[in-house]
Amino acid sequence: MLPLLHLAHRLSLHGLTITIVITPKNLTYLSSLLSSHPSSITSLILFSLLTLPSLPESKTSKTSATLVELSALPGSHVFKSNHLPSLFRLYKKSDPDWEFIKDLKLANTKNWGCVFNSFDAFEGEYMDYLKKKLSHDWIFGVGPLNLPSPENLGSESDLNERLLTWLDECPKASVVYVWFGSQKLLKREQMEALALGLEKSGTRFVWVVKTGSTQAREDEFENVPDGFEEQVASRGLVIREWAPQVSILNHEAVGGFLSHCGWNSVLEGIVGGVVILA
Template sequence: MEVSGTGEHVLVFPYPAQGHMLALLDLTHQLANRGLFITILVTPKNLPMLTTLLSAHPTTIKTLVLPFPSHPSIPPGVENVSDLPFSAFNDMMVALGDLYNPILDWFRNHPSPPVAIVSDLFLGWTHHLACQLGIHRYVFSPTGALGLSVINSLWRFLPKRDDPTNNNSLISFPNIPNCPTFPWWQVSPVYRSYVEGDPTTEFVKDGLRANLASWGVIINSFRELDRVYFDHIKAESGHDRVFAVGPLLPSAKNTTERGGSSSSDVLSWLDTCAAQTVLFVSFGSQFVLTNKQMEEIALGLERSGVKFVWAVKEPTGGHAAEAYGKIPEGFEDRVAGRGLVVRGWVPQVAILNHVSVVALLTHCGWNSIMEALMAGVLMLTWPMSADNFSNAMLLHELKVGIKAYEGAETVPDSAELAQLFRKSVSEETRVERNRATEFAIAATEAVGEGGSSWKDLDQLVLNLSHT
């Protein structure tokens, strides 16, 4: 039986990027189920993402809605990273830092203020706020233990290239188990943008280093998946307040939805397909493919002969509409009946759990990995940026992923893709598919009553209740 909290009040502060918000809102649902009272801090444009969660917990979850601070690099009305080019990522962190004093005033005027803050790893400045308030801050990592280990190591040791002009210079992390090594171009673009003395990137560095000093660490993963890296974080933290609480996914009753209302069209089409025959192609909520990439993927799907669902993200404010996200003319007619193209949001969790789906071509975002692992789906890896590369490395280590391509600028070869797509639904990938099934069982057991993530959630609630 799950632990019930003492009714303590906690502030939850998600970072406004869909991949970050969804996981922390799923955690919030779990904390509310265990008896905590929670205030979620959001800006006005992000409030609709809380609708289902708030209706499920009308008495225990409240909101603190603060105006989004203005910033010269962020257009008025934009309050989510998903609507910005990556060049504005650091500016978003700086802009949100201006909420420090409004939050401080809210705490000091609240009749029963929170006893702790749980905030995203890109909101590291909230550690300083918590220290000023005399309470504890817990950093929430929406990526796994390996990805977090790499982030922590980058900002702790500040490694540099041997040759500042060579984007293929190797950066090694000897302090991390298995000594991961990446070429410079695969290192976090947030880190690569760091310039000593620059106010914006110095602010980013200070925040990410503050994570290392925070009272507790919460990771959206499960110990059976990346135990060696989880143990590494615990050892480097110097305490036991490191909690693996994943996979954080919506409840079976859809208490928290992930990004949109459910659609029956895709699922109805999947119902017409035989078991283990459909490839799902999805690059998450952030990445928009170039037209050339779209063309080669389309040709690969067409030549492969496999059944597929392709989730296409259309261009946003950071993309030239004419150069991105275009489906080749006539493609949908040529694959009618065998493939389905879906524009915009799709019910990804439901698709991955459909009996007909066998593999996922993915950018290796951590939410997608958690969803695919929980569903027992093989992954074809095409990491694009940030933690995607360390995530892909983990999938290859565990033999639940097969390499497709690397890099957001890479244009694939349609013939190679066609061969990979055919392989993914064939007996050639039986070993990897069996491994995926094994991890699906492990993930289900971890979040089930008495499992490792269940116990860590209980322990987290006890910690939050006795801060």
């Protein structure tokens, strides 16, 4: 969602009038954007239950080690089938819900043009491939979209003053930033392994931990091992709330980013000029 808000900001600077369709719980993400562009950007709020009929039921799919070769793509990449996006792994032929989703995706190729949150120097060969595949040149890399946007776009949270003050006191490029995204909870054994690695590394770090539900915490997801924070208090911070990732990655004290490599994180790491450990 955030890259789309950044794109809306960019487009509004060129005099376009924009309507953003959104559900009530996500409306807070628009606050700073609407206040920055009161005359050019408006919101259209749906009652969120209306969106449910267009979504397929959640289905469990068996993962497989079968290799899938995408020979037409530059580089002829080969993936394990369970490494492909969930849209491909869960798709069921002849299922009405999934056929509807597939038709929507294919309809996108018939648009006048496509914009991507990427840039030519990074993925130019893939955008050239799309131009050839779609038989037109209306393929645009407009990213990284977060560069010219208001720094606090998409969140009401204030920058964590304690965090930034702590970074100010650290030597240049001495801190590793750790964040694995908001889409998947880490299990207890994964958290313990990560904590042990950070402890034995001897390096400074900022570790952002997703705040899961009460049930998730009871099931031992995303729980930092007991005593870990006290053991590393002199050189590490554990953050359990929203963290200003763009500000962190652009701080001169941060030299590395331990990441799950979600697209937002990849682009923000590139903009910050930090080494990404995938």
